[in-house]
Amino acid sequence: MSRLPIAVIGAGLIGMTHIDRALKSPDVKLAGIADPTPAAADFARSIGVPCFPDYQSLLAATQPKGVIVATPNVTHAQITVDCLERGAAVLVEKPIADTLADGRRICEASRATGLPVLVGHQRRHNPIMRKAKAIVAAGTLGRPVSATVMCTWLKPRDYFDVAWRREPGGGPILINLIHDIDLMRHLYGEIDSVQALASSAVRGFGVEDTAVVALRFRSGALGTVTVSDTAAAPWNWDLAAGEAERFPRQDINAHFYSGTEGSLTLPRLEVWRYRQDQGPAQGWHDPLTMERTALHIGCPYTEQIRHFAALIEGHEAPVCSAQDGFRTLEATLAVTQAAKTGSAVSLPA
Numbered sequence: 001m002s003r004l005p006i007a008v009i010g011a012g013l014i015g016m017t018h019i020d021r022a023l024k025s026p027d028v029k030l031a032g033i034a035d036p037t038p039a040a041a042d043f044a045r046s047i048g049v050p051c052f053p054d055y056q057s058l059l060a061a062t063q064p065k066g067v068i069v070a071t072p073n074v075t076h077a078q079i080t081v082d083c084l085e086r087g088a089a090v091l092v093e094k095p096i097a098d099t100l101a102d103g104r105r106i107c108e109a110s111r112a113t114g115l116p117v118l119v120g121h122q123r124r125h126n127p128i129m130r131k132a133k134a135i136v137a138a139g140t141l142g143r144p145v146s147a148t149v150m151c152t153w154l155k156p157r158d159y160f161d162v163a164w165r166r167e168p169g170g171g172p173i174l175i176n177l178i179h180d181i182d183l184m185r186h187l188y189g190e191i192d193s194v195q196a197l198a199s200s201a202v203r204g205f206g207v208e209d210t211a212v213v214a215l216r217f218r219s220g221a222l223g224t225v226t227v228s229d230t231a232a233a234p235w236n237w238d239l240a241a242g243e244a245e246r247f248p249r250q251d252i253n254a255h256f257y258s259g260t261e262g263s264l265t266l267p268r269l270e271v272w273r274y275r276q277d278q279g280p281a282q283g284w285h286d287p288l289t290m291e292r293t294a295l296h297i298g299c300p301y302t303e304q305i306r307h308f309a310a311l312i313e314g315h316e317a318p319v320c321s322a323q324d325g326f327r328t329l330e331a332t333l334a335v336t337q338a339a340k341t342g343s344a345v346s347l348p349a
């Protein structure tokens, strides 16, 4: 199979990860990059790939079949819609957009052009999550009861030298919690309503540094999430799952899913159940067993690119479609609203 020509718009922190994975991919060929910075132009020259200061010139000159949009959130909708209208499928970084109106624009453009959009919730492509999804889908946990999720860590002081990270919208709810909410939706289905408290007591910035969230799933299951970027703590997906080399991996769990028949911890993939060979369990007096699946570590960004190529070819359906990414954004923005108003926020059916 010949490699599909793709382009990357935005060669910043995460754009460089996509570029690296695209260069190593047997499925795609990097046709070009768009980014206005001299650093991006220098880098593109060093790898022999054309670089354009504006994305319209990139699209016109390279005519890619797929585009990875890795620019700031506020630009996602316009760039994604323009790419779709020029006939390219899009992998847009998370969040799909920074407002619901812009998220809808992307969903509508995908529908109107018939071209797929994949939202960059890369954790769904992690082999750990694939296995977790299979365990839950097989009914191993029985009826979902609760999800308890931790997203606590310490961002270094200089992280906040950038002004937007100190202002509303730049905090751990939209940057980090959105990934956890996406995983919770992926495993337990749609969220019905959310309640939340947020605090900026430690850093004193205009944006939250800590939040606690209670949510109700459509199934009736309940969930809680604690998110903080000012806690000297290891309990979060990034450190526990070891998805990025820049974080020291910790062999711990950060997510706990419980059901009427069993429970699942992540990312260690431990399934806790009553023994299956001694008849129906009576309850907490009986011994529990724990079975752990040990998987090969896989890079979710590499797998995401492979999937993107398969999506462009029409061989696979999107693991996280525009509509799916929109629902995750909707639930995450509801957390901010619930924290602000002190009231529960119901999500549309």
Ligand SMILES: NC(=O)c1ccc[n+]([C@@H]2O[C@H](COP(=O)([O-])OP(=O)(O)OC[C@H]3O[C@@H](n4cnc5c(N)ncnc54)[C@H](O)[C@@H]3O)[C@@H](O)[C@H]2O)c1
Binding pocket: 009, 010, 011, 012, 013, 014, 015, 034, 035, 036, 037, 040, 053, 054, 055, 070, 071, 072, 073, 075, 093, 094, 095, 120, 121, 122
């Ligand atoms: N999936 C993840 O885990 C993850 C991690 C980090 C960031 N992100 C998301 O990726 C996006 C980018 O974040 P980042 O941290 O890489 O930001 P960044 O600031 O490091 O990089 C953004 C790049 O986009 C370029 N850019 C801005 N406007 C442009 C335009 N109109 N055309 C072309 N290039 C343009 C900038 O010059 C910059 O190089 C955000 O949406 C963010 O939420 C996702």
